[in-house]
Amino acid sequence: MKRILFTTMLAAVLLVAGCGQSGGKSEEPAMNHSTGHGSGNSESSSQHEGHEENGGAEEGVSSNVQALFSYSNDSVKPNEEFVVKIRIQAPDGEPYDAFDTVHEKKMHLIIVNKDLSYFSHIHPDYEGGGQFTITTSLPAAGEYKWIADFKLEGGSALNRSEWMTVQGNAPALKPVEPDEQLVKTVDGKQVTLSMDHLMANMELSLNFHIADASTKEPISNLQPYLGAVGHVVILSEDAEQYLHVHPTEERSTGPDASFMTTFPHSGVYKIWGQFQQDGKVFTVPFVVKVP
Ligand SMILES: [Cu+2]
Structure with missing residues (x-):
């Protein structure tokens, strides 16, 4: 199992402190559902369904829960703000709209780059209708993995993820080296x-x-x-x-x-x-x- 259990209250508040950069924007640019070149599981269509991390055996309702990630910009550039929408839905498109608050939030969003040198932990706002939204930016070109961690009401913790690409010349990746001293x-x-x-x-x-x-x-x-x-x-x-x-x-x-x-x-x-x-x-x- 690879999900993190969190708890708690919802907030339209951006957990700015230390939780990465988030910024609540009220106006919404038109969403272009483009993204996700990158990893082996990229698809050619514009919207992508998040994949479950752990290859884990999810049963019943859980295995049908999809996360559809969409981005406001056709091509995301370094240090440029964009809006991300994450819609939690069934395969037929019907949204799930009841979430438990875990570690004070309805959704925890972790973003890392390919060599794990970049890490961000932010909290999208819940807009209702299965839809979460956040405005953010990423510091450099390259591939990033988005991991949405949430819990349907009364269910178990779930995570759904996808890779997306920030355009430009990506810095060279470094090996993830074990620390000699902790x-x-x-x-x-x-x-x-x-x-x-x-x-x-x-x-x-x-x-x-x-x-x-x-x-x-x-x-x-x-x-x-x-x-x-x-x-x-x-x-x-x-x-x-x-x-x-x-x-x-x-x-x-x-x-x-x-x-x-x-x-x-x-x-x-x-x-x-x-x-x-x-x-x-x-x-x-x-x-x-x-x-
Ligand atoms: Cu969190």
């Missing part, structure tokens, strides 16, 4: 990741220990972010596997934040931990190799 400094915080064991197919605990980077004093005044001590996203290096991660102690305020997950198979994975202190979200990335 200690990073971000925004004045020193974050140390530890795992109780690192094996495929076995539930494990991820612990983030957060200290002040200069004094090394543990930080114990983390604020809730999306209703929990933090938020963690994990993707396999090819972005095909999106892992389900959940906090074990939601109410912790630091210095430790623990989460449970299961790596489905051996390989390289990138992990992004997001935490909040003093009203600011910071994102710390790690790359691990699962034997």
Whole structure:
């Protein structure tokens, strides 16, 4: 399973802080349903249905849930705002319009580029009728994967994704290299990741220990972010596997934040931990190799 369980309240609010760039725009450009050159599953038609990440065996209603991504611009260019609409529907086009709020939102949208050097976590607004909308921009040419994570009312967490391309000369991709040391400094915080064991197919605990980077004093005044001590996203290096991660102690305020997950198979994975202190979200990335 590779979905992340989130919770919570809806908001027409853009979760700007640390949650990536979003911008609520009220006027809507005409949508051109073009996009998605790129990955092997691209289609020639203009609208694309999101694919389920995990090749997982979804049954019943879930397996019929589609996400139709459409973009306001024919060709998206770097640093140029565009509107993305994501419509959640059945194969016959009938929208699903009842969603549970998970980690304070009805939909979490993760955007990464092909080598996972770019990461954004934003929250589209729900407009009703199965339709989510957000205005955003992307920093450079190249391919990006969009992963929409949501939950139909009373159902289980789902994710649907697709690749799209930002036009132009894409910077060279870099290999996703495992970190030699799982200690990073971000925004004045020193974050140390530890795992109780690192094996495929076995539930494990991820612990983030957060200290002040200069004094090394543990930080114990983390604020809730999306209703929990933090938020963690994990993707396999090819972005095909999106892992389900959940906090074990939601109410912790630091210095430790623990989460449970299961790596489905051996390989390289990138992990992004997001935490909040003093009203600011910071994102710390790690790359691990699962034997
Ligand atoms: Cu989110």
